[in-house]
Structure formats: C-alpha cells, structure tokens
Amino acid sequence: MKEEETGQEVSTEEEGQKSNSTLPKMLMLGAMVLVFAFTILLLWGGRYELARIKPGYPAPDFTFPDLSGKQVSLSDYKGKFVLLNLWSITCPPCIEEVPYFEGLYQQMKGQSDFHLLTVVTNRGETEDKVRPFMEKHGLSFQALIDYKKVAWRRYKLTGWPETFLIGRDGKILEKYVGPREWDSPEFINKFNKLVEGP
Secondary structure (H helix, E strand, C coil): ECCCCCCCCECHHHHHHHHHHHHHHHHHHHHHHHHHHHHHHHHHHHHHHHHCCCCEEECCCCCEECCCCEEHHHHCCCEEEEEEEEEECCCHHHHHHHHHHHHHHHHHCCCCCCCEEEEEEEECCHHHHHHHHHHHHCCCEEEECCCCCCHHHCCCCCCCCEEEEEECCEEEEEECCCCCCCCCHHHHHHHHHHHHHH
C-alpha cells in the first residue's frame, strides 16, 4: 500500500492491474501503426516501380545545349542506335567511367548509325564547369548540359551513372545502372552487330 498526497491509501495491486491492462492496448496500437506504415511503403514502392523507365518503353525526348551552345534533341537521332549516358562531373563512378566512353567514341565514331550521347544532368553543372572537366580528362565525345536535372526526372534516375541503349525506333533496348567498361571488345562487338543487323 502507498499513501497519496491527500492522505488516501491506494492499492499497488490495483495500480499494477491498470498498467497491465493498458500494455496490450499500447502494443496493439503500435502494431497497427507499423502495419499501416509498411502498407503505405509497399503501395508507394509499387507505383514508383511501375513509373520507372524500362526496356521496351519509348525513350523520353529532351533538348539541351551542347558545349558550343547548339540545341540538341534526342529525337534528332531517330533511326539510329543511341547509347545515352546520364551523369555528373561530381560523381566518382562517373569520373571512373568517362575514359571508357572516350574509348568507345573513338572506336565507334565511324559508324553513322550509332551515336554516343551523354547528358550532364545535375543542378549547377553549367557549361563553364563542364568544359574544363572535359578538357582536363581529354574527352571529345558529345556532352549536353542539363543543369536543371530535367533528364534526371524524365528518366526517373535513382543515381549516377545510368545508361540507356536506344533502338532505331526510339524505344529503350537496355538499361545499365553503374559504370561499365564501354570500350571493351564485348561492347564494341555488340554495338557493331546491332548496326550491321541480323
């Protein structure tokens, strides 16, 4: 037994019963909150997955300036195979990957039906920042400037770099997440076979 400030005595056994009766309610409430949160995450994740750009989907068009200021659209290359790379000059895996794109460009630039198109898509990465980066790394392939991240949103990127192989009809054939050795014999043979046809 214990005595309250009023002088009345309260049974500790009764207090224990009260606290024990509220415990299951609190546990039940906590479980319901967890189930609700998990359901919301599943539904949101499902919608996001459905919205993502996948092989078989039309590649979203865009128009951005290149380093000379010329406006270039993806649709300019319809009828050709396009390897589209979306990257950032501050992304370590992208920096690791760019020499392989340069090697690919040098080996494939004679193929009129294949085009390497890269888009620097990050806020604040304007021409005055991208040009010195390209020069420093000895890069001569085409780079478009998307400093408002329009392509990031249209292609629903989850990070850099992401690369899309686009067919003659403008539909995505393959999607690659992360860096690759693009000038490897495997990729060069693959792209040459695509251009030459069956």
